[in-house]
Amino acid sequence: MKINKKLIIILSGITFMCTSCRDWLDIKPEDEVYGKDLFSSYQGFKDALNGCYMALADCNAYGERLTMSNVESLAAQWNLTSDYYRKADYYFLHHNYTQDDAKNAIKTIYSQLFNVITQANMIIGACEQYGNNIADPASRAMIEGEAYGIRAFCQLDILRLFGQLPQNATLTVSLPYSESADIKIMPVYYSFEDYVKKLDEDLDKACSLLKDYDLIFKYTFDQLNTPSNINLNDDYLAYRQLHFNYWGVKALKARLYLYIGDVTKAHDNAMEIINAKGADGKSLMKLSGREDLLKGLYACPSECLLAIHKYNLRDYSPTVLGGDADRKINPSEQLCLNGTWNLQRLFTGFSITSHNRYIYQWELNTESSSNGQKFPTLKKYYSKYSSDNDMVKGQIIPLLRISELYLIAMETTTSLEEANALYKEYMASHDISISAEDSFTSLDAVANFMLAEYQREFYAEGVMFYQYKRRNSTSMTFLFGETMNEGLYVLPLPETEYNPNAIQ
Template sequence: MSSCSQFLDIQPKGTLLEEVQFSSIQGYQDAMYGVYGTLAGEGLYGGALTAGLMENLAQNVGNLNSVSVNYHINRYEYTNDDVRAHTDALWTQLYEVISYNNNILENLGRTSLSGDVLRLIEGEAYGLRAFLHFDVARLFAADYRRAKAAGKLSSTRGIPYAYHFDLKNKQVYNLEDTYKNILADLDRAEAILSSDETITGGDLTNANYQTHRIVHFNKYAVYATKARVYNAMGESAKAAAYAQKVIAHSSDFALAPRASFTDVVRFPAKGELICGLYAPKFLDWVATTYLATGGGGNVDQGRRLSALNALYASAGGAASIDNRQAAYYRQIDSYTQFIRLLPDRAQLASLGSTRKGIMLIRLPEMYYILAEATYPTDPTAAVEALNKVRDSRGLAPLTTANFSGQAAFDLELMREYLRETPGEGQSFHAIKHFFQPFPSLLGESTKPTEDMVTLPWPELERTYGNH
């Protein structure tokens, strides 16, 4: 079994344990697996940042019982003490894992060891540092495009960017420089991982660091993250170019034929997964959170059935039925049950290790980014990119006549994220990015506000930060 699930208690720089830890290539591998294992924890991508907090914020799932903290999260009550504890913990845990990642980079900078494995680890560490800071920025900072449109990029607060493994306060950069820092780390990762080509070969549970790169932050994860970042910045040509780099790598990535859609609904989503995490405990958390033994109770539910029907409705009649709705949600008495990640609690015992993981980045998003970036100059090509995903999911194609302009096309793209990505944590980011009305848990049209889509900083950071 891979050591991905191990969490290593990385000690402060200079301790004897650290000297032993980084005295061998195996030590670096174990440290990197420790980072991945931490990312897969319930407080990060093994819960809050994928199928938990983020999906409550996006109204994809929620709780109608006021005794639950998720009841208040669904209502964006960021001053509620319980909600605040969740958002503060998210900030803290993201920066903690960034510090572990920085410890690896600092030790790589002074080691006499060398080899292909260390090169891969270095590239992954730079890529992950960018990926994690970008998620902090998407959650806790203003939208880049709207700040730019207002002429306030350099005067808008970004986030602290952490370069070192220490307990010192980190410099807070403005929004423009925050994104420059993210791209600089991605540039380093791209250069270092230039020969990282075979992504899906090998066994997920094989301890060989150079096989099954799908559960590592591989080169195509770097490309996909660059596409995300450039798209968030409104840099359409660059966003399209990097999305195309991923799409064109057909030896590892391809959308599933519509008849095989059920094969890619869950991890490992062969052909559509660009980067994920091995996470043996994730589905236990999913079962507890979403699979009630009877009645809705205090368990999170999917959108009201009428709201789901409206969201997944499509032109084209019987020949155009969105297969995602039935694959993601199930009607149970008076509520809908979110079943995308695990349809039945009883399956837990029979699932092998290769089915226990988290999807971080998938191929459909690259088509969405390509479509959005292309629409201003070539609406026909943009709609064709969107139709690639629609066809895979059982839907009839759209044409440019279906859209009155960019705003209408963007609204459809936002709704596509809501249909496609529940359980992955991407819907809330899409709502913030497109900033158009979206359906609430009960189906009501909800108009986003800047305060709604920007999480509050921890009070201690607001008081003592910017050093």
């Protein structure tokens, strides 16, 4: 794999608008990336980690392409009738990866993910070489643990986008797992099984570093979101929902194990989080319901185990998704659904007069700027909330939510009783009452419920394509006239990259 040297320092889409990051932004991508100057102090490590999160939140990564737009188009989530405005999304919708705009989008996503990975590798290497420059062992462990978590998060999505089917694959793919920041070193390409082992090792390392030091064991998430109330010596260690905290890493483990089909480990990790107690002795995190949505917190921030902060989210999200009732849209330019009947189809089986996701997260009658036709648009990222905690409430994009852990636990449990108990609690948070007659009658019924529920719950969070892929689904809810197959689920590596799979 070739890594463009410039990618190491390009950090567009900045989310942390602070002068403390300037040293990191000025780094030259040569041997001095490990230099004593940057990592001679704890502040330097913090600046480097901030830069890593900034790159993660870039619109070419999870700020848009891997949440709202490109990856959702791969799952046929949006209505796109032409390639006039959003060319890459249009060709992704039709799984045409050879068209130039699609190829450029693939290259951009791949490059940005490895940009983040390379920066995480710099921090991991610096912790090994210059870690003694951080006087507090807890601070060092948290920074190193977060870097391992970031690397694993991005490498998992390299696997889910570019890798083979996780089960029963006939098309095998080797992928690079980067563990060095040295741009002169080509990372090793691994088979699917060996790649997963590397992921598992990174996640275990992150957990081992965070389990004894993460402040989430001393304070609740809410307390850490208002650090002035708990008199922390170092506010950088607060805001754990915006950092790779211990429970976020455990959630990522559950996501990985579900994807590869290790249902026992997926279930155990999911239930560990669901049953976990916070520092106050209460449940670690509750499901988000009407209370959040009535405040205009449409992205359910109170149930985020991990999220990214985007200070300008309200400014750019309507140009991608609409969602602002005061703005008309061009349905060829904004990503929306084609008619309320498709939205109602999405909620088949549930009362749309009570289901709070239908009522609050969707703007049902967004008017077209051309002909006055009405389209449902998603307002998940157009929060109306504003307060001192806006950074962790209204300006966030979820990466891991406890809702996902409930779905994982339901799908992987061997107990119908447990599945129904989780289902009842989960749906109560959506204002849907589950009676004995509405309960699942078999574990097969649980499995059949899952795919549609992932789609309802995680629209524009970059989840659905991977759900279709792990099942090797031949159809998608809003994909008409096309049958999916194994090859369409494997994005090609950019043509600029070394590709051992092309010569097999």
